[in-house]
Amino acid sequence: MEQLLPLIQEVGFPVVVTFYLLHRIERKLDSVIDSIQMLPQSMKADPPYETKKSIS
Template identity: 60%
Template sequence: MSGSACFFYHILNERSGSKVEQILPFLSEVGFPALVTFYLLYRIETKLEAVLQSLQSLPERMRNGE
């Protein structure tokens, strides 16, 4: 595994656990661009979850006058 792939492996492994072991064989065939793409998609997913939670709590917050 190259140095940059190893770096992303450790970052992803800290956040997603066993998902990395399932994705890694595929990434070794496709290469670094795919690895970066998956990493960025994962980061965007977590941000979207936060936005979704904010939107879901918005009506109640507006009723409470916050």
């Protein structure tokens, strides 16, 4: 917390809050990107449904 006070005094409170929120969002976006990149592999390994054979 003591490290934030000089930064707030230099650039202002809104700028510090913006950088903090961007940092938090960046970590969450990295997690989403990783999940999306692994999606094709998980879809190949575990199909979400089974196809039914038609009985004629």
